[in-house]
Amino acid sequence: MPLTAEAVAEKFSEHVSLTINEGTAQSPQSETVLRVENNTCQTLRAGEIPEDYLDQMSQTNYLFVCTGNTCRSPMAEGLLRKKLAEKLSCTEENLAEHNFSVGSAGIAAMYGAAASPESVEIVAAHGGTLQEHASQQVTIQLLNEADHIFAMTRGHRDAILGAFPDVVDRLHLLAVDGRDISDPYGGDMSAYKQCETEILKGIEQILTDIKQPE
Numbered sequence: 257m258p259l260t261a262e263a264v265a266e267k268f269s270e271h272v273s274l275t276i277n278e279g280t281a282q283s284p285q286s287e288t289v290l291r292v293e294n295n296t297c298q299t300l301r302a303g304e305i306p307e308d309y310l311d312q313m314s315q316t317n318y319l320f321v322c323t324g325n326t327c328r329s330p331m332a333e334g335l336l337r338k339k340l341a342e343k344l345s346c347t348e349e350n351l352a353e354h355n356f357s358v359g360s361a362g363i364a365a366m367y368g369a370a371a372s373p374e375s376v377e378i379v380a381a382h383g384g385t386l387q388e389h390a391s392q393q394v395t396i397q398l399l400n401e402a403d404h405i406f407a408m409t410r411g412h413r414d415a416i417l418g419a420f421p422d423v424v425d426r427l428h429l430l431a432v433d434g435r436d437i438s439d440p441y442g443g444d445m446s447a448y449k450q451c452e453t454e455i456l457k458g459i460e461q462i463l464t465d466i467k468q469p470e
Contacts, residue, residue, distance in 0.1 A: 317357040318462070319402035320430065321412050325362030325391035327441050327448075328408045330371040331378060332430060332455045333360040336462060338384035343463055348384065359402075361394035363415050374440065374448040399423050406458065409436035430458035 318336060322329035337358045341348045344356075351357065369391040370376075376386045392398075399405060399420055405427045407413035417424060431437055437454045440447035 315352065315355045315357045317359070317402045317404070319394075319398060319405045320358075320360040320408070321363060321394050321405065321416065322360075322408040322437075323362050323364050323412070323439075324369070324441070325360055325365035325393075326369050327372045327375050328437055328439065328451060328455070329360035329362060330386050330389045330391075331375040331448075331452065332406065332408075332459065333358050334371075334375070334379035334384045334386045334389075335382060335452075335455060336459050338379070338382050339459055339463055340466070343466065359398065361392050361398055363394055363412055365391045365393045367392055372441070372448075374445055377445075378448055378452050396420060399426075402426060404428070404462075406430040406462075408439075411436075430455065432457055432461050 320329040320332040320336075337348045337351065340356060340358065341351060344351070344354050346354060367390070371379075371386040371389040371391075376389075379386050394416065399416070400423075402423075403426060405416070405423060407416060407427065407429055410429065413427060413429060416427060429435075431454060435454075437458075438447070438451050440451040
């Protein structure tokens, strides 16, 4: 059995589309073999790489970022989770099985704060839930794990790029027209409803870009 990426590519050239060289394998069973089709990734052999890590890396990960991670970004997270589950005809709990992950964070967030009651109510009206939401600070690990990062405002985008310039190709504004998503913090329900309308327009575009499984 070949123990190097070059040997694998040569031996299985008609069957292997991509080889990643991480050095010489320690044994014939230590190399990792995956089958990737459409938006699914099946582990044929985990080898030396933990299977839970492979599962995480095979997912398409969406990350929403605002300031405190209690209003706008959790609302966007909850709404995309629900709308995406509906599109895939699955439950939110089964999104990972379809290789999707959705999260949120804040550039100035405290850890463990609940989502605002108004955000919880709005997401619940769509059939989703934010009851278990706990705010978190945006970190380089979260950004590195994200395939698509959506900032609520130009200020959030600039703050992220100022600290982590390497994410520029994966960082976007959520609003399709490039405007800021309005901040409902401290406002009444009408402010949250306006924010909901703006967020939904961005989410509709995200869903349009996701292909239905065949």
